[in-house]
């Protein structure tokens with residue numbers, strides 16, 4: 001029996017919930033003349049769940065009738081789940097209707113592989129094209145670039161979407177072959193490289209006003225963490241390569257949520273590894289904004305992130321030779337590495353110290369978390385004993401100071417009143 005749009009929406013929005021690569025900031029688009037909607041360069045997704053995932057786009061699959069059989073996926077061919085496939089006009093109608101009611105600020109459209117990658121990509125492009133060219137829709141559009149899609153369809157997708165994402169899914173080709181036998185790294189890297197090269201040809205991040213736009217918000221990818229045995233070192237090495245090689249805007253990490261019983265997958269008896277996912281996001285942040293290389297955060301001798309501390313604090317504890325730091329003389333890049341000091345406060349310290357020595361009161365006003373930074377800085381107003389603690393003693397003290405065991409809420413089974421993990425600074 002033919003499904004109604006509401007029934008399809010129920011199935012295909014639920015089917016899309018495991019894809020986390022949907023943050024929508026980074027694109028600006030004015031309302032077209034006679035059209036509707038616009039996109040701002042930041043803050044499009046105003047709603048975030050407690051673990052930082054954005055939820056305010058209309059996030060759906062075009063179809064969950066996938067012909068692939070990835071072990072970790074609820075929509076895989078071999079699962080007996082309700083299936084549905086939209087028509088192009090149905091997705092267009094839903095997007096415009098929700099936008100007009102102010103429910104959403106954009107569209108995140110992915111899909112299972114319906115017939116082949118190009119057939120699927122064409123359908124996604126048709127939706128975005130119709131929204132942009134027929135309905136003059138200026139809101140945010142994020143399309144999934146289907147692994148294996150040809151350059152012709154990627155080109156068309158890049159001309160109408162703000163952002164494209166090709167999901168690498170599994171952090172090594174060996175594991176990908178095992179868990180997703182219909183895919184390979186070439187089918188992911190080829191579209192990713194094509195998008196990166198075309199974006200550069202179109203003027204990168206600073207196109208002239210006369211240059212046509214091509215994925216103005218760049219491309220992203222997603223990695224599932226914990227469905228295969230790769231270490232954090234392997235994951236961060238791969239992410240670092242994406243940032244430098246393919247100029248990705250973001251790499252998203254998705255703690256493996258067991259949805260299938262499959263002997264190729266680990267048996268997860270506890271909760272999904274959301275704390276590990278959170279630590280990876282913190283490490284990613286260090287690479288993008290704190291001038292850390294991936295191999296400074298984890299290396300062959302410590303291939304996994306320390307779950308007890310954020311990666312910046314863990315790095316500081318492993319490198320006592322850099323501390324204490326004199327804030328009145330140290331380089332900006334070293335100040336940036338002090339636990340408790342963020343990018344903004346590091347900049348304020350460097351500009352403020354040109355006029356006078358920076359005192360503890362000023363540091364507090366600059367937003368420095370002195371509770372943490374006091375162990376790593378040299379300051380005459382601080383007791384000498386703080387900065388002469390041995391790393392082992394400091395580790396014990398920091399552990400004792402943390403108020404609650406670190407936990408993180410799951411996106412799908414949250415409960416009120418649970419503590420969130422501490423923020424990185």
Ligand code: SF4
Pocket residue numbers: 066067068069070073074075076077111112113180
């Ligand atoms: S290609 Fe794999 S991950 Fe994507 S919908 Fe199909 S089975 Fe799921």
